[in-house]
Amino acid sequence: MKVTDIKELKKISNNIRKEIIKQVYNAQSGHPGGALSIADILSVLYFNQMNINPKKSESNLRDRLILSKGHGAAGLYAALAERGFIPQEELKTFRKINSNLQGHPDMKKTNGVDMSTGSLGQGLSIANGMALASKMDDLGCRIYCILGDGEIEEGQIWEAAMTANKYELDNLCVILDHNGLQIDGTVAEVKALDCLESKWESFGFNVILCNGHDIEMLINSFEQAKQTKGQPSIIIAKTIKGKGIPFMENKSEWHGKAPNNEEYEKAMKALTLEQEKIEHNISELPGKEETIWF
């Protein structure tokens, strides 16, 4: 099942956003901001790019996705439900006792989760191991790994970047969710991640810059990564934390906070309106957002 229609993919993104809000609202805890910022990336990966089949979720030949920024779990679960890996109903149990849907992804509990994550900085090393194994046995799998821009403050990320370069892991595609915010404020304030592009370039990556909410641009970026041989790729996706919910957008306080009743209604209204806009082809062109680019 490959969805190529942009409008359809936009609808899927919007559904993922709705399910993120519902999950966090139901649980009255969770991380909406960083889940909303990766909704379009997840939509493109699960419905356009990855070679996966919910009926063969254990196949060794499948592509893998590691959500290294595990706090985006609500986004991952929404995408997995939308794609048929887990029942939609189950989303109601997010973060509740005895649930398969843990606060951070747990591969032992949730069908379709390729790796448990949560402690930041660990996903890229694991993705490297997967990419290496696939190459050793010539399986042709592509390995995707979503990192947060705050997450790359962890030293292990750069250890792993060197490993990916050493083994020329061209079946590895990293996506950096560059929403510019972390818990204590902007990434620029907290750790000053300057020269992101040249940092990754100097670590041997093929760097692709992209608007992380532009479906078409995301597809093209993934295709470009696929064509790149002899080195790993990273898509630096400029995103907006809280994307899709106006009062959450670009606000670090929505990193890990649940909406109250009133906020929930407001958020769902915004997403319903967006859905109508998509239907009538009047959805705002992506890339127009007033945001700082790199």
Place this chain on the structure above:
Amino acid sequence: MVLDKKIATRQSYGEALAELGTENENVVVLDADLSGATKTSIFAKKFPNRFFDIGIAEQDMMGTAVGLSTFGKIPYVSTFAVFAAGRAYDQVRNSIAHTNANVKICATHAGITVGEDGATHQMLEDIGMMRTLPNMLVLSASDDFQTKWIIKEISKINGPVYVRLSRYATPVIYDEQFMMENNIEFKIGKGIQFGDGTDASIIATGITVAEALKAQEILRNEGINVRVIDMHTIKPIDQELIIKCAKETSKIITVEDHSIIGGLGTAVCEVLAEKYPTKVIRMGINDVFGESGKAEELIKKYKIDCESIVETVKK
């Protein structure tokens, strides 16, 4: 018992890995720039395509191993114990133990017997850290023959294992003939009993097993009969054997090249406190960091050598 021939278990590890590589093509080996010291270089020479030197990046090495394991590979990762259990603890906890990954952590240079490198390189807390992790099997090899058995045996277990190995050349205790004659069989989770003396039980692990056996001999000449337990599996610990020793002998002594907090001694105390309350004397590194020196000097100074064991039994 041979006891006069000495081999460091890291050497046995390297040799066993190379053999295992021939038997099982899924075995892959990762190291963090210490392949000469951990002896994974023996495997690397034989199977260069299945060996990955991740560089001085232990955390990255643990993660890479997890990724490989999800594709059916059986990664053996090696570095010094201080880096494997210490430096990369969070990776071992969250990426390996929590996911029940089929990764074998073979940590060499454990304990104070690392010697001259001093405190920063002498890992004295790893048994405690590793045995508190759910899913983690914790083994501590006492000699060459046992190490080789352990390295092969754990390839058949699906799940994470921590194997504690040493730099210190220690006496060879077992060989095929000795095993046969004494009807000894290695089994994960089952300690090995030497002798059935009732004056004391000396429960040892790793390099201290040979020290305990030497002490047993000295004491025997003085008319004191003790039994020695080689507790090669720290988790799951052999509860049955511990309780049996407590019932049959008048003293329980544990001895380990590890902190007395959290290690073998603690594990034995946990069993006895719950199942058969008995006084336990814990010999080990007494809540201090180590220091530089020759291994032989250090085990004397920190009182985990055979003479210190003899004294403790007599007290």
